[in-house]
Amino acid sequence: MRLGRASRRRRHGRAGAAGGAHAPARCGGRRVIVRDPDALVLGGTVDGLVAAAVLARAGRTVLLLEPSERCGGRARTEEFHPGFRASATLHASGGLHPRVVEELELQRHGYAALWPLERGVTTLRTDGPPLRLTAEGPEGPLSEDDAEGYLGLRAFLDRVVPALRPLLVQEPLPFRRPSWRELLASAGHALRLRALGREDLLELLRVAPACLADFTEDWLRDDALRATVAFPGLLCLSAGPRSPGTTLALLLHEALSFEGGLGRGSLPKGGLGTIGGALEDAARRAGVVFLCGERPRELVVEGGVARGVRLEDGRVLGAGVVLSSLGPRTTLLELLPPGLLGPSVRRGLLAYRDRGATAVLRYALGELPTAPVDAEALAGHVQIGADLDELERAFDDAKYGRWSQAPVVDLCFPSLTDPSLAPAGRHVATALAQFAPYTLREGSWEHEREAFADAVTARIDAHLPGFAAAVLAREVLVPPDLEERYGLEGGHLHGGDLALDQLFTNRPLPAAGTYATPVERLYLTGGATHPGGPPSGAAGYAAARRILREGKARAAR
Known part of the structure; x- marks a missing residue:
């Protein structure tokens, strides 16, 4: 041997x-x-x-x-600055699969107590009022057509996603000759999909390979609402909203959100640890x-x-x-x-x-920044990237081996729902910033890491004035760092x-x-x-x- x-x-x-x-x-x-x-x-x-x-x-x-x-x-969950703790990589979670929770009896280990109330997502704009999206629907200056369109989109997802969820814990059908047990299991899932009805099943087959720009345009016209709906499908993905297949990624994110979060996940108390x-x-x-x-x-x-x-x-x-x-x-x-x-x-x-394009930033803050929304909105997800063109331009940089000059950001303030993460009166902010390609065409992350972190911080500060001045310390982890520190191949968070x-x-x-x-x-x-x-x-x-x-x-x- x-x-x-x-x-x-x-x-x-x-x-x-x-x-x-x-x-x-x-x-x-x-x-x-x-x-x-x-x-x-x-x-x-x-x-x-x-x-x-x-x-x-x-x-x-x-x-x-x-x-x-x-x-x-x-x-x-780990301490990144004395007295300040945050989730190590992803800052939110859709939770564990219900079958895992049930079979391992995780409720006995305090699992149910981890999940705070759903806080939704707020998309910030520099040229207009913010858009807030919760489980009840959008809040903001929207047309009647967009309000009705979102309800129709949400109803479609609420019908399709439950039919997809059983596939997540089912072993895929092999290319070799499957056993009768595997065929029976797959037939059961096929029947669940067929139970969607002809119209929804055909629509699922039509939109799954489509890009998010086309999928959201079928239902919505408001730029910020389309970007807010689409963004979860792009998180941790090396793609833009006009890339084929991104609608399926959105559907999978929705299916993996067992504890709410509108496809982005919720913030468990104490962090993902x-x-x-x-x-x-x-x-x-x-x-x-x-x-x-x-x-x-x-x-x-x-x-x-x-x-x-x-x-x-x-x-x-x-x-x-x-x-x-x-x-x-x-x-x-x-x-x-x-x-x-x-x-x-x-x-x-x-x-x-599996080459990641998402960076993780953790901030120790002396105080909360000035916000165009109340603290309740900051306790959920805050999105920076208010239209599909912004999201696409950010990806354009990555396509050519550059970090995004105007990064799109999913920002959270986990200390608002769990004050134990920071000293009294202080706060923690965490950000998933895109795009930060694993390999840069020019230069290296050793020399570009802090410049990218400066760009992300400035982008946040432009939407939340006072954010940069409130930063006591920060840590930035680009994909090579995530690979080295946590063993994530390619530094890919998914x-x-x-x-x-x-x-x-x-x-x-x-x-x-x-x-x-x-x-x-x-x-x-x-x-x-x-x-x-x-x-x-x-x-x-x-x-x-x-x-x-x-x-x-x-x-x-």
Whole structure:
């Protein structure tokens, strides 16, 4: 057996795991010793934690290996300036899939108490009054036609989205000959879609591959309202409102918003780290053993079957199956010994589009800025980018390898709903700013990072006067930073673009699109597997169910 040397291109979780491979194996304050578990889960991401908990509750022995000292992946809350805390990456969440919440009994771990009242989104304009959009509808100077058009659009989404949601936790139908069980499950989902009725089903098939500019024009005329409706479909996506397929991305964002948020998600109390904490607690109670601060060097494969992982200090952890949430390229191109994948699989992995274009900015504020709206509106999402042309021009810069000179921003003030995130009288602001392409055509992020942060801050200040003067400290994380610090391949906050050719069985590629890989007993999960998008736990749940099903089939042979 030949064991290849893992690439040192990235150091997953480097900030939290320095020297971890040679330190005692500790997590949660106790020494961890496990021998040959039924399942070895690589990465304490949301999907990794969900999968580990599901497997453990099914009676399997599970060891979870996390390269950094903390679990949670994208669902972390951390201090970025003394006394100021914020979510590490995404600042809002649509919540976990209801089946995950129910099966893991997360209500016992305080999950329900995380969600504040829905606050909606406010789109700011420099040439007119702001537009506010809540679950009840738009508020602002709109024509009667636009008000009625929005109600019609919302009614269409409210009919279509529930029919799409079951697909998010269902394993995609494989390209190989499917089993009768897989056919029955897919037939059930086809019947749910058919139950939409002929008119809605035809409309869904028509608009899904369309661009958001065309989709919103079918219903609306007001520029700010169209931009507000479209923006969630562009979050964390390398596309503009006139890019084909962006309407489907909007539908998926809506389907992944289980706790409200109009496709953008809500702000959980304590930040997204409270979600990761609830999942970690559930996994521990289920019997999962954690091994933190240890990095895998390579996967151990014998006779085409995954048998475990070798750590950087040479120790080998054996396991019945290996499930990785570290990302498909890290798992299959860096950790897997060479020669086990065909050229088509390697090409597919390299062609998968996961180069992020969204930057994360966190601000410590001495006070709130002057706002053309009340504090209640600031407690939700604040959008800067008030028409589709603004959104498209911002993307035009990224198409040519430049950061956007006039970035579009999704801004939140999480300390308004959770004052514990900042010292008394102070506040936290977080921003997702687009577009910040992973690779710049000229220069490097080492030299351009602060200039981009200045542009984002100035853009916010132009709409919220006094914002820049209130900044006590800031931190900016562009895609290479997100990759280096949190192990997000390509620095993509959703694990890869939600595009027509990167969904279902094509996520990340057909050879691994149903969580199983070409290597027997090696599985994938995470944002780069179906359904993708913000962390919902759906991929971890579906991957665990597949492992359990195939384990039963092997035992019966």
